[in-house]
Amino acid sequence: MMEKENTLLLIQGLKKYYDGRLVLDIEELVLEQGKVYSLAGPNGAGKTTLIRIITGLAQPDSGSLFFLGQKIRYQAQSDPHLRRRMSLLSQNPLLFHTTVYNNVAFGLKARGWAKEELAERVARALEAVGLSGFAKRKAWRLSGGEAQRVALARALVIDADLLILDEPTANIDQKSRKLIENVVQKLRDARKCALLLATHDFDQARRLSDKTFSLYEGKLVPSIIDNLFEGPLRESDGIKQMEIAPGLFLQVVTEKEGLARATLEAKDIILSYQPFSSSARNVLKGRVIRTSRQGPLVRVTSEVKGLEMDALITQKSLEEMKLNIGSEVYLILKTSAIKVF
Amino acid sequence: MQGVWKEAVSIIFSGDREFLGIILRSLAISISAIVAAGIVAVPVGYSLGAGRLKGKRAIEVLFYSLMAFPTVLVGLILYSIFSRSGPLGALRLLFTPEIMAVGQFLIALPVVVVFSMAAVKAVDVRVAETAFALGAGKLKIALTVLQEARSAVAAALAAGFGRAITEVGCAMIVGGNIRGATRILPTAIVLETSKGNLDKAIASGIVLLLVAFPVVVVFQILSQRSR
Structure with missing residues (x-):
């Protein structure tokens, strides 16, 4: 360079x-x-x-x-x-x-x-x-x-x-x-x-x-390691998927093959009480296990099939959603935000 | 026996000029020796403690061995070198305070090297790294490490001084224990004991202790004061 x-x-x-x-x-x-x-x-x-x-x-x-x-x-x-x-x-x-x-x-x-x-x-x-x-x-x-x-x-x-x-x-x-x-x-x-x-x-x-x-x-x-995933990549019907836990797949965009890692920033995960129709390809069901203040935001840690995933939301969102430890949530992950390396 | 001790104490306070001369001569020779030893041995100790010299381990073993080197042998070697027929006989240094100081320098050297090396090794490695990261050159880094180790370096000098001022074998051989010229406290103790003058020998012994201890204390105070 x-x-x-x-x-x-x-x-x-x-x-x-x-x-x-x-x-x-x-x-x-x-x-x-x-x-x-x-x-x-x-x-x-x-x-x-x-x-x-x-x-x-x-x-x-x-x-x-x-x-x-x-x-x-x-x-x-x-x-x-x-x-x-x-x-x-x-x-x-x-x-x-x-x-x-x-x-x-x-x-x-x-x-x-x-x-x-x-x-x-x-x-x-x-x-x-x-x-x-x-x-x-x-x-x-x-x-x-x-x-x-x-x-x-x-x-x-x-x-x-x-x-x-x-x-x-x-x-x-x-x-x-x-x-x-x-x-x-x-x-x-x-x-x-x-x-x-x-x-x-x-x-x-x-x-x-x-x-x-x-x-x-x-x-x-490639991005901040709020969430780090690791698993084999598979391709079916032209769609790449990473198996991040047994039976848990993430749709990703990558040229890579075989075993790979991926990161996703906490700010790129949306939390919802119910699955909603959107362009996001990855919707996972989890349970809130921890919340912690981070400046004006709140880091919500959820457990999805044994994996911990962090999402950053505002205090107001937390209050409006009435999220507590043990609450069931849907995590919506934008495929393009998942960085495979 | 009690009388001998009383006599010894009265000799100390008698203000006898010859006795005073012996004390001052002892101090002058040993202080010169330890100053010279400090100038040479502390940098050597630092290099061994902090540096990555080739053959460092062998040099360390050598200095440890030299600590146990018989002082009488140091005297014998110096005598053979500086006697009239020796290679440096022309310098006419034998039976002078100068050659006695050289002898004490050689005796104190390994002690100060080994103790300084141990002092430097005991300093937190972050001291040198911090000095380095703050832009210090090699000399400044060395001085900073020694500064942090100052109490232990002072102890090294004190130990060397203690070994030098109490040494008798080398002083006897190269100094000759000449009255008014090369007689020092340890050689005076030997002489007076052999002559049966136990009071004078004890007086010299007490003064030797009284002289050696305060010097060690002064080293410690100086090391504390620089903090």
Whole structure:
């Protein structure tokens, strides 16, 4: 692929093995300058491995990565030139055993910033994460949420071209989570740097990013993995069907044959009390087993022949349909929304 | 016996110039040795603890073995090298405080290397990774890791200092225990015990302990203060 003018990161033919097992296999991935991307996938999908390769913490076994048009050279890690244009907030960030100030200023010092400029920038970064006045505090005395915000300030202060946040809101309190999401939203609005947000929360991915890359078992998949199906494909009368559970078939559109996987976003499932006549080819009968709030929407999980399927509906729809745990519902799946891979 | 201890205590507080000279000489030689050992051994310990050197395992085993190397043999080797007929005899370093410091440096070196290496290995791997991801170069990463391991590195230096200042075999051979020139606390203890001056030997022993302990405490305080 030809690099566009605003291409920030280009990944081509990337493969990574652990103990002989292929854990990452990405044909191509492009990040453009100033955009916010999500890297969504369940735990173990390869998100952290990909981030480690982008940031130079791990080497790919094959493939190439180009950052700002320059090939990232893994043999010359001592040259921090390209690395210094990226910034990372890792999944389980570590704060150095010193003050909050020294932690936040670390990246600036590594880049040779003058001492006089540090204080102002550090103060601004701490303010952005709601921790003004924390500069002199000992890092090891902070709560989990505060520590995560300091780590975010440490990543933000650098003003990198690419800011990578690996599960920044996992295992922290609601207040810190909201604050971090606000920071991401502000960054998205400012468009000063590109942002890659790794998350296993598909709703968060959808809300915060311009584009979501879904990763499953090391591979990019065509849509958000709210619902993942697997089964053999069969064709009869020119219609392809995937047997997703014994005796349960989904009509799909694909050129593929044999065993395949398919994803369907929760927003593409319609819930109804009764089957109604429509263009949708897949109507399945299920029973509601769980509901959970997701911002303004409600995620309704239904069980269909032993399979769990998630649908996103509005709070008002939930109330009007009077859906409760155990309610029988019909799930209407649009065939064209089912992505087979 | 009680009288001997009383005598020993009174010697310590007598302000005897020769005794004071022995204490200061001991400190000067051992501090020089540990400073030099720290400059060499801490980076070596870091490389072994954090790096992916070829033959790293063999080097580790070598340093572990050197920790048990008899100090009297260190003295003998130095003596053979620096004696008049030895290859470096022309330097006329034998029976000087300088060669005693060299001996103590060699004795402390493996201790500081091994302990520093263990200190670096114990540091959370995320320290180096975080420094790397934040744009630090190799030197900055090393300094950050050592900074995180500072208490354990201070302990390594303290252990090396303790081994150096209490060592007697090498000091006797290369220093010669010359009064007013190369006599230090451990060699004074040996001499006074052999002469039957138990009070003087005990006085030197008490001072040796009193000198060694505070230095270790100072190392610890310095490591805490930098936090």
